Amino acid sequence: MREWWSCCSRPSRLRSSSLFFVLVIRLYALLLLLLVVAVVGCSARIERLVLLLKAALDARKRLMVTFNVPADKLDAMLAVVPSLKAPTVSALHGGAGFAVQVAVDSSSIPTLIPRIKEEGGSDLVVTSIRMLVA
Numbered sequence: 001m002r003e004w005w006s007c008c009s010r011p012s013r014l015r016s017s018s019l020f021f022v023l024v025i026r027l028y029a030l031l032l033l034l035l036v037v038a039v040v041g042c043s044a045r046i047e048r049l050v051l052l053l054k055a056a057l058d059a060r061k062r063l064m065v066t067f068n069v070p071a072d073k074l075d076a077m078l079a080v081v082p083s084l085k086a087p088t089v090s091a092l093h094g095g096a097g098f099a100v101q102v103a104v105d106s107s108s109i110p111t112l113i114p115r116i117k118e119e120g121g122s123d124l125v126v127t128s129i130r131m132l133v134a
Helices: 004-008 011-016 018-060 071-080 106-118
Strands: 062-069 088-091 098-105 122-128
Touching: 018 062, 062 071, 062 106, 071 098, 071 106, 098 106, 106 122
Parallel strands: none
Antiparallel strands: 062 098, 062 122, 088 098
């Protein structure tokens, strides 16, 4: 009885048999599978890196402005301040008004701060942003 590995004993027999083509096809299929797995694994890492780089670049263009405003002037103030989506509004302790926080374009700071003061805002704090993921 002839064993299956007898065709592999000599390279010429291996090449002439159909087993050679099956082995080559399986080898290429394995290499293709490994390539797909590597690309999929790297693409997720690349997307995360791109997200972080974009966040750092977007943060360079903006500043965080935080200020307090009395409760009766909140609606007028929210109409004045620009923001990405909506300003963050938090109630102050003891019902003394609200704290408003917005991320604004750094070029608008010279005109925005006087407008906030005119509308009744106080305790303005302007800080830089390290990352901004919108």
